[in-house]
Amino acid sequence: MQVLATPKLRAPSIETVSIDLGERSYPIHIGQGLLGDPGSYDAVPRGSMAVIVSNATVAPLYAAALEAALKSRHRQVELVTLPDGEDHKDWTTLNLIFDRLLAVGADRKTVLYALGGGVVGDMTGFAAASFMRGVPFVQVPTTLLAQVDSSVGGKTGINHPRGKNMIGAFHQPLCVVADLDSLRSLPARELRAGLAEVIKYGPIADVPFLDWIEAHLDDLLAGDPAALRHAVRRSCEIKALVVGADERESGLRAILNFGHTFGHAIEAGLGYGVWLHGEAVGCGMAMAAALSSRLGLLAESDAQRLVRLIERAGLPVRGPALGADRYLALMRADKKAEAGEIRFVVLDGLGRAVLRGAPDDIVRQVLAQHGD
Ligand code: NAD
């Protein structure tokens, strides 16, 4: 799939990508200084209670600025601070949100604000999808990964020890406010993890973007604001087009899971939080490229090109030694599997991704090539 879109300019420093989902359409605002600007939240109705959901790392950095921006829009602003970490993306932590919503007297008009990375975003979205059978929410992503991927598209949920993101719901936000300034406080390892999801969009949908990432990788790794802005905008444009065409993943949307079948197995197999999600996806993309090549769909040189880029981004391309049987068992539990058959997102040439099964012996060869 090759996608092209022109972003709408709100002001010179703010760009807005629209995601077209009929009555569930919403804007994704990208720029600097947005988080603390009341105008960023124009899509949110006035007058209700706001509950900011964040975590112990992000709240001290950004909750006060968000709270101040929301004071003129909401009659009351509350903050819930969750423990930080992928290993807390579970029922126990989700319940902390529900406990607080009930304690402060939240109602059906209460708006939740997810302030943080993908873990906070996925859990807040799921809380919003299920509290009183659904309340509105806003995504305020503060990691690169969340700005380019998880805050857009309405997938929400929590992990199960047997499988990543196994319990959840589709629930679209009212808007996404991606403040590039928040990336300045992001640790280098988290920035690299976010680059995995940026790289993903090139091979699945946009070869010129892949060329651009290769040319600007050093700028991205150095946190160059102009490079990050382009990466976030182009990633959101591609994701918005894919989700706009297939909101509930009846087909096309699965391509956004390139590298994730292997990656989710790594995360669940090692225990959540040992490898970062983006690290597991980076390695999973190297494995998926090798699989594409072994299936005769992708030139070996193109697979190598991707592996080199993933390595340059500082991401792993060799998986942990879980053993092939364990990898296969974990991948059979993947949400894309049907009747026990694992289905992988593979590249049918660079720029085009397809979903298909693969013989176990070929998958074992890939694991041997990219495993221990
Ligand atoms: P994360 O949410 O754990 O954030 C990474 C770390 O950075 C955390 O320690 C966090 O507290 C910290 N942090 C966040 N913003 C910061 C900032 N501005 N400055 C300093 N520290 C900051 O991880 P992530 O990579 O953002 O998200 C990964 C999660 O996203 C996974 O659970 C994954 O399954 C999910 N995900 C969901 C979708 C989707 O479509 N819903 C897509 C991709 C990934």
Ligand code: GLY
């Ligand atoms: N991150 C995969 C999706 O949103 O579908």
